[in-house]
Amino acid sequence: MAATGACIFPFVFSPAYRRRSESSAPAGSNQNPRLNSWSTHRFAVSTEQASSAATATTFPSSRPVSFDENGRSHEKHGEKTSDQSSPTPFMEDVKLESGRERLRRFFAEAKDLTRTDGGPPRWFSPLECGSRLEKSPLLLYLPGIDGTGAGLTSQYKKLGKVFDIWCLHIPVMDRTSFLGLVKLVERTVKAETYRFPNRPIYLVGESLGGCLALAVSARNPDIDLLLILANPAWSFEKSPIQPLLPLLELMPEQLQLSYPFILSLMAGDPSKTFKASTEKGLPPQQTVGELSMDLLTMTxxxxxxxxxxxxxxxxWKLQMLKSASAYTNSRIHAVRAETLLLTSGRDQLLTSQAKGARLDDALQRSNLRKFDGCGHFLFLENDFDLVTIIKGTSFYRRGKSLDYVSDYLPPTPSEYKKLYESNRWFDEITEPVVLSTLENGRIVRSLDGIPTEGPVLYVGxxxxxxxxxxxxxxxxxxxRNILLRGVAHPMFFEKYRKGKMLELEPYDSFRMMGAVPVSGTNLFKLLSSKSHVLLYPGGMREALHRKGEEYKLFWPEQSEFVRMAVRFGAKIVPFGTVGEDDLGEVFFDYDDQMKIPYWRKFIREVTEEFAKVRTNATGEVANQDVHMPLIRPKIPGRFYYCFGTPFETAGRKQELRDRDKSHExxxxxxxxxxxxxxxxxxKRESDPYRSIFSRLMYRTQHASASEIPTFDL
Known part of the structure; x- marks a missing residue:
């Protein structure tokens, strides 16, 4: 099957809850945790499994796009927007709260949870998380040293669209040991696995909760667990506050001094408020007001x-961190679960980032993401979005194994806005000219010639x-309001392989926009779901070509994608792209590198780490060794895309069964x-605006929103 090459772009409130209670009684106790639920006037008891698909929202589109404060787009250039009644490729958007709002909400939740506190640790499930996808996996949130279980409050609405969420609440005066908490979580995990054997269970733990998740996983290697660990306290013995424990015990009258310190860990870096205000262009008086509000919030x-x-x-909690760290460290080798490890660069409690790298090396299947500007309480950080991270790392699944098609979570409008803005500079530098071919053969400067209904296979x-x-x-x-699903080389999805791997984080946006590993199975699923699929038969050999091979196709001899397209009656849209030679020139290619022993050894070692895409292919297309050609940059030119006349395969199934006809x-x-x-x-030779200088001159003479002309069609 064909493969794409090495793309460098990733391109004050009062909620109610359902509560589930579980005592810390021994496993053999006759007590039924589901019958021990308790409630107050703000907490409702329920054990029902609500399930519904996330509601889509219409997202108007045009080109280029500008966005309002809600992530909505507005058309420019006077172009016609897409049909508003057409299905949107986006998930429903959820507005994120600011850091200050998150902190206030957390403490409001925590205060309410502890108002009628007492009894053993128990589970609760927020009512606002009731509208979720069908067969959503279970997410168990394991809190940090606060123990309230309210740490995910700012993430509830978005997480609740795709997970069944339970949060562990540890009452203030509860003194259950770390091992007791491990057994409590373990009983829940085993019970839910017995009820739903094909449903994975996510353990989301921060700080102390991260140790709980690791310990439960180590003790239950045969249960399908996925761990999301935010600054786990697995190495607390080296924490900066470790030496202060005896001092805190000896000077109880000074203990209140610890509260501003802990609160500062939750509130994060105050300089962020100043920086954000400056970036928004707020006047000094308003910036001072923002900082004052932060101070009032802390008070x-x-x-x-x-x-x-x-x-x-x-x-008690600080002492528990010591025992939790020791217990977890002795069992790290037994952890088999897939793990998403999140570490902060400004964690003053655990110095998580340095320890996170060691934990990443120690775990067998871990995927590390670093947040340099964040503090210890990651989920309370401004703009931190756990669902977005899960999407970008392809860490969401609803069955025993990840299905890149059925488990895919499309971006929300606000997520797409960020992706668009991050790549906007490249769009402005290259100012692409996009052409398509109408049914009558006329070429137009738009995507009007692109089929609206899928399945469609774009081959280029x-x-x-x-x-x-x-x-x-x-x-x-x-x-066109169409989400293109690209099929890409498997190396962009090798999350847990250790060795000379490429850094995968820059490709999170690539996966978020729907890319899947190339395989016959994935192409089958995409076309059967009537998707618009982007395919490059030349794969890596074409994308990492040698000197003098610009615009040369390296396609396999077999007509591999035609038979799949025919099976589903998919339209095949061929397209060409020009402009790479206006950006750079290869001067040290694969042939040059293979002449040097060091480079030859490195290329072979890296290539061996990745899955082979075309094991049965012959010729140049089979030569897809992983390497990086050295490129001499040029003054940026312009990109050009031309989509040709679509080839219909519907109704030709019998005809194209013949191998010769298919190959034709x-x-x-x-x-x-x-x-x-x-x-x-x-045609680009006659484009008066091919040069970036002529385009810049045009911009100075015309409105910045106007579309720059090109050659005559």
Whole structure:
């Protein structure tokens, strides 16, 4: 099956709850935790499993796009927006709270949870998380040293769309040992696995909760667990506050000084408020007001913090961190679960980032993400979005194994806005000219010639380093409200392989926009779901070509994608792309590198780490060794895309069963791609705005929103 190459772009409230209670009685006790639920006037008891699909929201699109404060787009250039009644490719958006609002909400939740406190640790499930996807996996939140279980409050609404959420609440005066908490979580995990054997269970733990998750996983290697660990306290013996424990015990009258310190860990870096205000262009008076509000918030929160963590409880929790760290360290080798490890660069409690790298090395299947500007309480940080991270790391699944098609969670409008803005500079530098072919053969400067209904298979030429997909995926969304699902080399999805791996984090946006590993199974599922699929038959060999091989197709001899398209009656749209030679020139390629022993050894070692895509292929297309050509940059030119006449396969199933007929269609598609490339290379010579300097001059003379002209069609 064909593969894409190495794309460099990733391109004050009062909620109610359902509560589930579980005592810390021995496993053999006759007590039924589901019959021991308790409630107050703000907490409702329920054991029902609510399930519904997330509601989609209409997202108007045009090109280029501007966004309002809600993540909505507005059209420019006077172009026609897409049909508002057409299905949106986006998930329902959820507005994120600011850091100050998150902190206030956390303490409001924590205060309410401890109002009628007492009894053993128990589970509760927020009522606002009731509208979720069908067969959503279970998410068990394991809190940090606060023990309230309210740490995910700012994430509830968005997480609740895709998870069944239970949060562990540890009452203030409860003195259950760490091992007792491990057994409590373990009983819940085993019970839910027995009830739903095919449903994975996510353990989301921060600080102390991270140790709980690791311990439960180590003790239950045969249960399908996925761990999300935010600054886990697995190495507390080296924490900066470790030496202060004896001092805190000896000077109880000074213990209240610890509350401002803990609160500062929750509130994060105050300089962020100043920086955010400056970036927004707020006047000095308003910036001072923002900082004053932060100070008032901290003043309000300190008394609540004293109720959550009184002196005895704080000392108990800090001592528990010691035992939790020792227990977990001795069992790290037994952890088999898939793990998403989140570490902060400004964690003053645990110095998590340095320890996170060691934990990442120690775990067998871990995927590390670093947040340099964040503090210890990661879920309370401004703009931190756990669901977005889960999407980008392909860490969401509803069955025994990840299905890149059925488990895919599309971006929300606000997530897409951030992705669009992050790639906007490249769009402005290259100012792409996008052409398509109407049914009558006329070429137009738009995507009007693109089929609306799927399945559609877009087959084209892969430019140097695979830099063209990001721009065209964005254009399809903005102009036609179509989400292109690219099939890519498996190396972009090797999350847990250790060794000479490429850094996967820059490709999170690539996966968030729907890319899947290349395979016949994934292509089958995409076309059967009537998707619009982006395919590059030349794969890595084409994207990492040698000197002098610009615009040369390296397609396999077999008509591999035609038979799959015919099976589902998919339209095949060939397209050509031109412009790589206007950005850079290869001067040290694969052939040059293989002449040097060091580079030859490195290339072979890296290539061996990745799954082979074309094990049965022969010729140049089979030569897909992983390497990085050295490129001499040029003054940026312009990109050009041309989508040719679609090839219909519907109704031709019997005809194209014949291998010769199928191969004939394959050659026609390839010829059309070459024709599109030749057309663009010829026409761009007459483009008066091919140079970036002429485009900049045009911008100075016209409105910045106007579309820059190109050659005559």
């Amino acid at each position: 309000y929160c300190i008394p609540v913090l004293a109720d959550i963590l009184p002196k005895e409880t704080l000392l 030429y892969h430019m140097l380093l695979g830099i063209e997909p990001a721009l065209i995926v964005i254009r399809f969304l903005n102009e 269609l394959y050659l026609q598609v390839k010829s059309e791609v070459e024709r599109c490339i030749a057309y663009l290379r010829e």
